Amino acid sequence: MVSNRRNSGRKRTREFEPNKFGLLLAETRRNTTTLSQVDLARRLHLADSSVSNYESGASFPSKSIAEELGRELKTDLMPAWYEVKAERQKNRKPKTSESPLTVRILPPNIKTAIRAALGAEGYSTADSEKVERLVAKHLSTIRRHKQRGPRKKKE
Numbered sequence: 001m002v003s004n005r006r007n008s009g010r011k012r013t014r015e016f017e018p019n020k021f022g023l024l025l026a027e028t029r030r031n032t033t034t035l036s037q038v039d040l041a042r043r044l045h046l047a048d049s050s051v052s053n054y055e056s057g058a059s060f061p062s063k064s065i066a067e068e069l070g071r072e073l074k075t076d077l078m079p080a081w082y083e084v085k086a087e088r089q090k091n092r093k094p095k096t097s098e099s100p101l102t103v104r105i106l107p108p109n110i111k112t113a114i115r116a117a118l119g120a121e122g123y124s125t126a127d128s129e130k131v132e133r134l135v136a137k138h139l140s141t142i143r144r145h146k147q148r149g150p151r152k153k154k155e
Contacts, residue, residue, distance in 0.1 A: 016057040019087075021066070021080040026055040028073050044068050060084065110135065 018026075029035060029051070035043070037051040044065070053059040054069075061069065063081065070077040111132055118128040 018055065018057040019060070019084045021060070021077065021084045022055045022057045024077060024080045025051070025069060025073075028075050028077070029055075032073055032075065040069070040072065043072055060088065 029037070029040060033040075037055070038048045041048050041051045046065070050059070050061075051069075054061050061081075063085075066077055066081040114131050114135065115125070115128045118131060
């Protein structure tokens with residue numbers, strides 16, 4: 001369990017579920033060396049709490065740090081690292097480039113025209129939605145530039 005202090009002085013705790021990489025790291029460190037978490041972190045020039053966070057699942061190391069941990073412990077941690085990385089990617093929410101305001105900017109008559117034109121050409125609804133997002137994005141950029149006025153020429 002990790003505790004964080006907020007500005008208000010309240011103590012907030014979060015629980016982390018150890019992942020396969022963290023469990024393997026902890027087991028390997030305990031069984032193959034006499035290094036403490038702090039000693040291992042210092043050998044790799046990391047913050048003292050880094051190894052603890054990796055083992056508990058509070059954070060996940062970069063590929064280069066995972067490789068350095070494996071070299072220092074003389075074991076291959078990378079299969080576990082790749083497995084956890086893939087699982088994290090699978091569970092990650094997809095990033096959406098659109099904001100709710102961007103979609104609302106596009107007038108309904110333009111949306112209808114885009115859908116009709118693309119539908120006539122045999123494109124799917126998903127394709128027309130992508131085009132709508134792009135048009136809305138560009139319209140908002142054009143409006144923003146109009147508000148700023150013409151660019152001043154560099155002399």
